[in-house]
Amino acid sequence: MNDFVGTGALVRLALRRDRILIPIWIVVFVMTAAGSAKATMDLYADPKALVDAARTSNASPALVSLYGRIFDESSLGEVSLFKLTAFGALLVGLLGGMLVVRHTRSEEESGRLELLSAGVLGRYAALASALIVSGATVIVLGLLTALSLMGSGLDTKGSFAFGLMWAAAGLSFAGVAAVTSQVTESARAANGLTAVVLGVAYVLRAIGDSSADGSTQWVSWLSPIGWSQQVRAYAGDRLAVLLVPLVFLAVLIAAATALIRRRDLGAGLVRPRPGPPRAAKSLRSPLALAWRLHRGSLLAWGFAFLLLGLLVGNIASNVDGFVTSDSAKEMVQKLGGVEGITDAFLATEMGMVGLLASAFGIQAALRLRSEETALRAEPLLATGVSRAQWLASHVLMALLGTGVLILVAGLGSGISSGASLGNMGRQVPRMLAASAVQLPAIWLVTALVVILFGLAPKLVTGGWALYGVFLLIGQFGEIFNLPQWMINLSPYGHTPRLPGGDFSVAPVLWLTAIAAALIVAGFASFRRRDIG
Amino acid sequence: MTSAIVVSGLHKSYGSTHALDGLDLEVTTGEVHGFLGPNGAGKSTTIRVLLGLLRGDAGDVSLLGGDPWHDAAKLHRRLAYVPGDVNLWPNLTGGEVIDLLGRLRGGLDEKKRDELLRRFDLDPTKKGRTYSKGNRQKVALVAALASDVELLILDEPTSGLDPLMEEVFRQCIEEERQRDRTVLLSSHILSEVEALCDRISIIRRGKVVETGTLADLRHLTRTSIQAELAGSPNGLAELPGIHDLDVQGNRVRCEVDTAKLDAVMRQLSASGIKSLVAQPPTLEELFLRHYEDDVPAEPEAAVR
Ligand SMILES: Nc1ncnc2c1ncn2[C@@H]1O[C@H](COP(=O)(O)OP(=O)(O)OP(=O)(O)O)[C@@H](O)[C@H]1O
Numbered sequence: 124m125n126d127f128v129g130t131g132a133l134v135r136l137a138l139r140r141d142r143i144l145i146p147i148w149i150v151v152f153v154m155t156a157a158g159s160a161k162a163t164m165d166l167y168a169d170p171k172a173l174v175d176a177a178r179t180s181n182a183s184p185a186l187v188s189l190y191g192r193i194f195d196e197s198s199l200g201e202v203s204l205f206k207l208t209a210f211g212a213l214l215v216g217l218l219g220g221m222l223v224v225r226h227t228r229s230e231e232e233s234g235r236l237e238l239l240s241a242g243v244l245g246r247y248a249a250l251a252s253a254l255i256v257s258g259a260t261v262i263v264l265g266l267l268t269a270l271s272l273m274g275s276g277l278d279t280k281g282s283f284a285f286g287l288m289w290a291a292a293g294l295s296f297a298g299v300a301a302v303t304s305q306v307t308e309s310a311r312a313a314n315g316l317t318a319v320v321l322g323v324a325y326v327l328r329a330i331g332d333s334s335a336d337g338s339t340q341w342v343s344w345l346s347p348i349g350w351s352q353q354v355r356a357y358a359g360d361r362l363a364v365l366l367v368p369l370v371f372l373a374v375l376i377a378a379a380t381a382l383i384r385r386r387d388l389g390a391g392l393v394r395p396r397p398g399p400p401r402a403a404k405s406l407r408s409p410l411a412l413a414w415r416l417h418r419g420s421l422l423a424w425g426f427a428f429l430l431l432g433l434l435v436g437n438i439a440s441n442v443d444g445f446v447t448s449d450s451a452k453e454m455v456q457k458l459g460g461v462e463g464i465t466d467a468f469l470a471t472e473m474g475m476v477g478l479l480a481s482a483f484g485i486q487a488a489l490r491l492r493s494e495e496t497a498l499r500a501e502p503l504l505a506t507g508v509s510r511a512q513w514l515a516s517h518v519l520m521a522l523l524g525t526g527v528l529i530l531v532a533g534l535g536s537g538i539s540s541g542a543s544l545g546n547m548g549r550q551v552p553r554m555l556a557a558s559a560v561q562l563p564a565i566w567l568v569t570a571l572v573v574i575l576f577g578l579a580p581k582l583v584t585g586g587w588a589l590y591g592v593f594l595l596i597g598q599f600g601e602i603f604n605l606p607q608w609m610i611n612l613s614p615y616g617h618t619p620r621l622p623g624g625d626f627s628v629a630p631v632l633w634l635t636a637i638a639a640a641l642i643v644a645g646f647a648s649f650r651r652r653d654i655g
Numbered sequence: 656m657t658s659a660i661v662v663s664g665l666h667k668s669y670g671s672t673h674a675l676d677g678l679d680l681e682v683t684t685g686e687v688h689g690f691l692g693p694n695g696a697g698k699s700t701t702i703r704v705l706l707g708l709l710r711g712d713a714g715d716v717s718l719l720g721g722d723p724w725h726d727a728a729k730l731h732r733r734l735a736y737v738p739g740d741v742n743l744w745p746n747l748t749g750g751e752v753i754d755l756l757g758r759l760r761g762g763l764d765e766k767k768r769d770e771l772l773r774r775f776d777l778d779p780t781k782k783g784r785t786y787s788k789g790n791r792q793k794v795a796l797v798a799a800l801a802s803d804v805e806l807l808i809l810d811e812p813t814s815g816l817d818p819l820m821e822e823v824f825r826q827c828i829e830e831e832r833q834r835d836r837t838v839l840l841s842s843h844i845l846s847e848v849e850a851l852c853d854r855i856s857i858i859r860r861g862k863v864v865e866t867g868t869l870a871d872l873r874h875l876t877r878t879s880i881q882a883e884l885a886g887s888p889n890g891l892a893e894l895p896g897i898h899d900l901d902v903q904g905n906r907v908r909c910e911v912d913t914a915k916l917d918a919v920m921r922q923l924s925a926s927g928i929k930s931l932v933a934q935p936p937t938l939e940e941l942f943l944r945h946y947e948d949d950v951p952a953e954p955e956a957a958v959r
């Protein structure tokens with residue numbers, strides 16, 4: 124029992140530190156679920172409209188791979204909430220994982236844990252308290268979501284199935300993070316690894332869901348997000364499926380504790396190797412240092428984006444497999460035939476890829492702030508390096524890095540869709556263009572971080588909040604009937620839909636110009652402020 | 656004589672905290688200048704302003720003849736800085752950091768680099784995250800000392816060094832002094848300051864309360880005297896600069912302002928001294944007087 128000494132104190136401390144963060148997250152999720160249910164329910168008051176909408180969605184490969192299948196086309200609850208099933212589970216998973224890393228590896232890395240414990244903490248106390256906080260958060264989140272859905276007029280059992288499958292995803296990824304925070308040395312790496320697992324889980328379920336003939340549907344079962352979908356809230360409410368994530372969590376906790384024991388024995392999981400005693404000739408500028416700091420993560424992201432591109436292109440070539448029913452065929456004709464629908468799918472997916480690439484841009488730009496607060500900017504700025512040079516080094520990494528990522532994804536999707544459609548020569552340049560047009564919006568979001576860093580460095584993580592708002596506007600703006608000016612706030616909404624759509628230069632130029640102006644303003648304000 | 660650093664009337668606040676409250680500081684070219692004061696007195700803040708990392712709210716600052724805020728990058732090529740908290744990049748080795756910082760300053764003395772690594776017993780192949788606190792500090796020290804610069808600004812450079820390394824550090828600074836480099840050394844280690852510094856400034860609550868050579872400052876402290884006299888002492892109580900006088904028969908105990916020692920001794924020997932114990936002022940006493948919060952800063956006016 125000594126291994127757990129101090130868990131209670133750490134739980135209280137964590138709750139105190141996060142007393143604002145956790146309630147905000149919970150409220151956002153609960154409101155989004157309830158609001159989205161209410162808005163869609165009003166839309167589908169007529170049962171026939173409901174079934175039509177469900178059929179159209181199930182016939183669209185873009186929607187199925189993005190959100191999943193609708194199991195019961197006549198279920199009001201499911202049709203209202205299907206966009207939040209897998210996608211919401213992904214976000215709750217992110218929350219569950221982040222909370223665990225925040226209260227284990229980050230604490231350990233910053234040395235706060237050491238300071239706090241002074242030797243009176245059991246070796247599992249940090250992990251146990253992080254899991255308790257994270258688990259309690261996602262469970263409360265799930266239960267409140269269930270209540271709010273009932274409040275919107277949906278049935279009780281389905282609402283609880285929905286809330287609990289969200290919580291289950293949070294628990295699964297809390298478990299994943301418990302392991303990643305033992306394996307890696309830094310919180311950044313632990314979060315990154317958790318995010319990669321989340322991404323893989325999302326893609327696995329996308330593969331399973333978009334299997335046209337059902338032969339690869341089992342792949343969904345490899346994914347914690349797939350399990351959440353398989354609970355089938357409002358379409359059978361298979362609560363027993365929730366056992367799968369619970370077992371998964373138990374296994375991961377066992378693994379994490381085993382790792383902690385091994386770490387304590389000094390076996391050290393990742394033995395640091397010695398490196399070069401001298402710096403390479405090229406390491407002589409802030410830019411060279413920035414490259415050194417960003418290259419590892421850029422390589423990992425680049426590889427993931429290449430795979431994502433190949434996968435998207437591959438799914439796109441199976442699009443006609445979806446078109447089985449007569450009504451769907453009719454719809455396809457209206458949308459411009461198979462090519463039209465393939466293009467529409469690719470355009471939607473490229474938009475998603477653009478959103479993901481922005482996450483890289485934001486975190487790369489946020490590196491500025493973490494370098495500053497970790498006191499690593501100070502010794503550099505006390506050499507011949509000017510503030511502008513230092514800022515430029517990281518901003519360039521963010522801007523060029525997102526460019527590389529998006530083009531790699533474009534190339535991958537061009538190659539794989541071109542290969543299976545038999546028109547590589549046409550498809551590759553089209554997809555490269557389709558990916559390149561995403562860049563101005565990505566840059567604009569990155570530029571928002573840069574100006575925050577210059578003007579209000581303490582608020583710089585607000586960059587993620589803005590990103591979240593743009594994401595919600597894009598996903599739910601129309602469902603919620605937001606006024607047009609609000610929808611227009613999201614830069615992503617102005618990106619031309621390529622391939623297949625109309626290309627106009629004006630929005631691209633505007634977005635780029637605004638991004639440039641924000642960055643210039645960010646530089647100017649950074650030159651004027653205190654460091655630290 | 657020129658001054659490497661001249662600060663006058665410097666104010667700096669963080670929100671409601673007045674970190675610097677009219678600070679004056681002068682560091683003469685070629686001297687090793689000690690910068691002392693209790694925790695939170697404003698030493699690091701002063702240094703950050705000197706480096707152009709912070710902008711003073713009011714007052715004048717001149718560094719190597721330039722304005723540290725406007726000409727930061729240009730001036731920085733002529734100085735090296737060792738921060739109090741050294742954080743290294745987790746996946747760069749110590750050797751890489753030393754080279755990088757040196758190059759960004761405009762060049763490194765290769766021979767000196769190797770020599771310093773040897774003297775400080777530092778392994779340059781370890782990654783940043785695997786260094787201990789003292790070793791991180793050494794990385795920054797080697798990078799600074801191996802750079803060919805006019806001015807060294809060191810903020811508690813020996814925090815975390817073991818006594819052996821502390822000795823190496825002293826030798827290095829001694830050598831820097833021989834080469835006529837200017838050093839601003841913030842420190843809490845009094846013996847270090849005593850051994851190295853030509854002049855010191857003591858800062859308290861954002862103001863410099865004492866400046867001068869150690870001898871100047873010693874002058875301000877009290878020597879404690881215990882004496883056994885041949886006859887009964889007289890006239891002692893009227894002497895200026897005598898404190899806590901305690902006379903029991905022929906025995907006398909008292910504290911004497913060091914500056915007034917001569918007159919007191921004359922008076923004592925007039926009665927015939929049989930035995931005498933005099934304790935010279937320690938530096939600790941001097942500093943403790945300034946560090947303790949409620950001590951009235953009485954000798955302040957006398958020095959400046
Ligand atoms: N970034 C900051 N924000 C707010 N207050 C600060 C900040 N940095 C320093 N201070 C405050 O300014 C005052 C001076 O701090 P400073 O770090 O200069 O002290 P110091 O003399 O270097 O102390 P130490 O000996 O502990 O290093 C302190 O009261 C401190 O709390």
Ligand SMILES: [Mg+2]
Nearest residue numbers: 698699700739
């Ligand atoms: Mg300090």
